[in-house]
Amino acid sequence: MRLLTSVLLAAAALQAQVGRKEPIPPRPPVDAQEIAQGKRLFDGHCAACHGPEGRGAQGPNLAVPDLTRARGAQALFLVIDLGIPGTEMPRGGQLHDSEIWKIAAYVESIGQADPEPLPGDPQAGKRLYAGKGNCAACHWLDGGGGRQGPELSGIGSRRSLAHLRQSLTDPAASVSADYLPVTAVVGGRRIRGIRLNEDPFTIQIRDSSDALLSVRKADLDALDKHKGESSMPPYGSVFSDAELDDLVSYLASLRRSR
Ligand code: HEC
Ligand code: HEC
Known part of the structure; x- marks a missing residue:
């Protein structure tokens, strides 16, 4: 595929x-x-x-x-x-x-402009990423992690500080079509995950344990597409403002090697 x-x-x-x-x-x-x-x-x-x-x-x-x-x-x-x-x-x-x-x-x-100054401490942010945030459960980075969300390697080269912060506090604000959350019901079983692909006859879903499933639409009892939602939880109340600054600084420091 x-x-x-x-x-x-x-x-x-x-x-x-x-x-x-x-x-x-x-x-x-x-x-x-x-x-x-x-x-x-x-x-x-x-x-x-x-x-x-x-x-x-x-x-x-x-x-x-x-x-x-x-x-x-x-x-x-x-x-x-x-x-x-x-x-x-x-x-x-x-x-x-x-x-x-x-x-x-x-x-x-x-x-050629200088990169924006970091608001916090990237090393502290790295600890939050691995610890309290448990971000690796869903994100691939440095050769390890989950697949529910996009890979974060080099994210600092692609995204601004403002976008990174918004991704944490309001993940639903911009969800690309590649990460549409869906719930499918097949034979009484509920599958919650991300839509990977879809054609008129089948849909492919990565479920919340990262398993890949292909389901024939004829076999579906129900299919809900959660447009405008993100499967990433908002972190605005999980972290203090200073912790968010640290986490954003860590993400911004993940730059593509040149
Ligand atoms: C339950 C799974 C899950 C967890 C846990 C999770 N994320 Fe996400 N994340 C996603 C998904 C899915 C997306 C893509 C949809 C979206 O943008 O909301 C995403 C998007 C992002 C983005 C935007 C990427 C881009 O290219 O714009 C960043 C940055 C991010 N996550 C960082 C984090 C950090 C840091 C943590 C830990 C504090 C975290 N995520 C925890 C699932 C998760
Ligand atoms: C509808 C949204 C949209 C508009 C409008 C748009 N872009 Fe893009 N652009 C994107 C997206 C999404 C990508 C990333 C594509 C990919 O590689 O997946 C991109 C990629 C790029 C890239 C490649 C970035 C890289 O890292 O190599 C350049 C350069 C670019 N756009 C310049 C422009 C310019 C200049 C304009 C205005 C004339 C423009 N874009 C208008 C959405 C847009």
């Missing part, structure tokens, strides 16, 4: 590359004006997903020195023009080539 999905994604990516007929036009000089115009376009077209200053919201943090999906200016141009097929990153649509270069200049400029 996963293999099939990645083959399809690779095919889609290839198609997108042939999707641009004209060669990428030469890049205009990058100066303060180009960057300022790029910022205005970014605020209008991109900030809704990537957050103010590109520091991340439902889309990843772009204020990082190394964008894995857009290494180098030409690759960045193509990502903005064609989007990333199979993800929520849309095509540039009506953007003109010269506007794409302006946005690229702005995105590069925020990548």
